[in-house]
Amino acid sequence: MEFHLVDDGEGPPQPDGTRLEDLAPQPLLTRDYETRPELVYERLRKHHGPVAPVDLLGVPAWLVLGYRESFEVLQNDTAWPKGLENWRARSEGLVPADWPLGPSLEVNHVLIQGGPGYRTLRGAWDMALRPFQDPRNPQAKRLRAAVTGYADELITLLGQGGRTGLADLSAQFSRPLPLMAASHLLGFPTSRGDDALMDMWRVLDAGPDAEPALERLLVTLCDLAATKIEKPGDDFPSHLAAAHPELSVDALARELFMLLGMVSDHVGILISNTVVEVISGESEGGVRTALSAGMVRETMNRVVMRKPPLVNFVPRFAAEDTRLGNYTVRAGDPVWVSAAAAHADPVFAPRMAPDSSISSRAHLSWGAGPRQCPARELASSIAAVGVSRLFERFGHIELALPVDQLPWRSSPFMRGLRSLPVRYELTGPELRAAPRTAVDDVGEAAPESAASDATAVPGHSARRRSSLWRYLTGLIRSGN
Numbered sequence: 001m002e003f004h005l006v007d008d009g010e011g012p013p014q015p016d017g018t019r020l021e022d023l024a025p026q027p028l029l030t031r032d033y034e035t036r037p038e039l040v041y042e043r044l045r046k047h048h049g050p051v052a053p054v055d056l057l058g059v060p061a062w063l064v065l066g067y068r069e070s071f072e073v074l075q076n077d078t079a080w081p082k083g084l085e086n087w088r089a090r091s092e093g094l095v096p097a098d099w100p101l102g103p104s105l106e107v108n109h110v111l112i113q114g115g116p117g118y119r120t121l122r123g124a125w126d127m128a129l130r131p132f133q134d135p136r137n138p139q140a141k142r143l144r145a146a147v148t149g150y151a152d153e154l155i156t157l158l159g160q161g162g163r164t165g166l167a168d169l170s171a172q173f174s175r176p177l178p179l180m181a182a183s184h185l186l187g188f189p190t191s192r193g194d195d196a197l198m199d200m201w202r203v204l205d206a207g208p209d210a211e212p213a214l215e216r217l218l219v220t221l222c223d224l225a226a227t228k229i230e231k232p233g234d235d236f237p238s239h240l241a242a243a244h245p246e247l248s249v250d251a252l253a254r255e256l257f258m259l260l261g262m263v264s265d266h267v268g269i270l271i272s273n274t275v276v277e278v279i280s281g282e283s284e285g286g287v288r289t290a291l292s293a294g295m296v297r298e299t300m301n302r303v304v305m306r307k308p309p310l311v312n313f314v315p316r317f318a319a320e321d322t323r324l325g326n327y328t329v330r331a332g333d334p335v336w337v338s339a340a341a342a343h344a345d346p347v348f349a350p351r352m353a354p355d356s357s358i359s360s361r362a363h364l365s366w367g368a369g370p371r372q373c374p375a376r377e378l379a380s381s382i383a384a385v386g387v388s389r390l391f392e393r394f395g396h397i398e399l400a401l402p403v404d405q406l407p408w409r410s411s412p413f414m415r416g417l418r419s420l421p422v423r424y425e426l427t428g429p430e431l432r433a434a435p436r437t438a439v440d441d442v443g444e445a446a447p448e449s450a451a452s453d454a455t456a457v458p459g460h461s462a463r464r465r466s467s468l469w470r471y472l473t474g475l476i477r478s479g480n
């Protein structure tokens with residue numbers, strides 16, 4: 001048996017020949033991970049090098065912390081395929097049936113899937129996203145106009161608490177905005193989408209009502225999938241079904257679930273993080289100036305690199321025994337790439353410095369290799385429209401808490417702000433009630449002029465989106 005010792009002078013030497021199960025890995029998801037994940041990654045790196053055994057809620061896995069090693073895994077889908085069928089411990093019945101991460105990994109959709117069907121499915125995703133991602137296409141223009149209108153509705157609603165006041169920009173803006181964009185993309189017929197959006201929130205928040213919410217949501221998405229297969233429109237489900245006619249109603253519904261989750265959670269995190277970056281000036285050279293110079297995208301690029309919404313990726317599995325870092329990863333062992341840890345790797349971290357002149361393009365926040373995010377442009381443009389509109393409408397926003405006291409929420413996969421308390425001052429004319437906004441008809445073309453009506457108070461759409469609007473109205477605080 002070959003032995004290789006990790007010689008970092010700190011942790012105990014680790015015999016390379018040991019199996020993952022026998023290494024008695026330490027739990028990853030501790031209180032420290034919740035509050036200071038960078039320290040946890042650092043400790044693991046010191047102790048184990050670029051690849052560390054960890055315990056994920058009772059299941060052992062390899063966490064890839066090294067930038068080079070992460071890149072190696074992501075680039076080579078043959079050596080490190082996805083697909084739970086490749087997981088040795090799962091085939092041996094060693095993954096508990098009630099493993100908390102089971103529900104999010106056992107849903108078979110494009111993000112998780114390996115195997116022969118994957119390539120066709122990914123190709124279909126690329127085709128179905130194209131109309132919404134290329135800014136020259138009418139679908140992309142309509143989406144942009146709709147998101148502008150949604151942003152205005154949300155800001156106006158929030159402003160009903162007063163021209164100046166306190167708000168939670170996460171609950172009142174960053175979270176609902178992408179959900180509304182998702183509803184548009186999915187082509188939900190009127191208020192049906194509204195309830196589904198609320199259920200998506202319940203699922204993401206993993207509270208006591210998450211399970212019935214998930215059941216309801218899947219039924220709604222199955223209905224939607226069936227409708228779009230039968231009577232296609234100009235929306236994402238119809239484009240996906242057209243690009244992949246073999247998809248069953250259930251399979252299409254699972255893909256829609258994946259889209260809804262990605263748009264609502266990840267884009268919301270990106271919006272909140274960008275807002276914090278802009279108002280706290282964490283970035284160099286006065287970001288507010290950069291923003292007004294039309295560089296929201298550049299700010300966002302930095303934000304997504306420094307604070308990747310998807311901190312750890314879904315697992316891959318070693319196709320055969322493979323040397324990675326200081327260990328031999330056995331065939332069928334699960335391997336989790338950690339973008340957050342890889343970005344802190346000393347071989348990459350200097351690129352993240354504000355004054356770095358080295359290109360930061362090689363960051364992993366959107367993944368890398370054949371399975372990188374196909375929706376980067378879509379996600380960025382929804383977030384950019386939201387952030388731009390916010391700073392156009394607010395004359396002044398400041399954090400209501402010191403930046404290092406903002407509350408974060410972490411899961412094994414993502415990290416985002418739990419809330420974003422701000423003090424604001426709105427600009428522009430008095431808020432007035434308007435009979436209708438640009439986004440009354442989700443899925444229909446929104447006239448550009450209406451979409452940019454900064455003062456409209458939601459009329460019909462508010463009534464239609466009753467459950468969402470009731471919730472948001474409940475969050476309005478009176479100002480001053």
Ligand code: HEM
Pocket residue numbers: 074110111112122125258259262263266267270304308309310313314364365366367368370371372373374375376378379
């Ligand atoms: C800020 C927002 C987003 C971020 C940071 C993000 C990031 C990522 C990352 C890192 C991956 C690679 C995961 C891996 O290698 O295991 C990924 C994959 C993927 N993302 Fe995104 N994403 C975002 C938004 C979206 C949105 C809005 C959609 C859908 C409309 C989407 C659809 C996908 C899909 C389908 C994959 C799987 C690709 C494959 O395995 O072939 N993402 N995303």
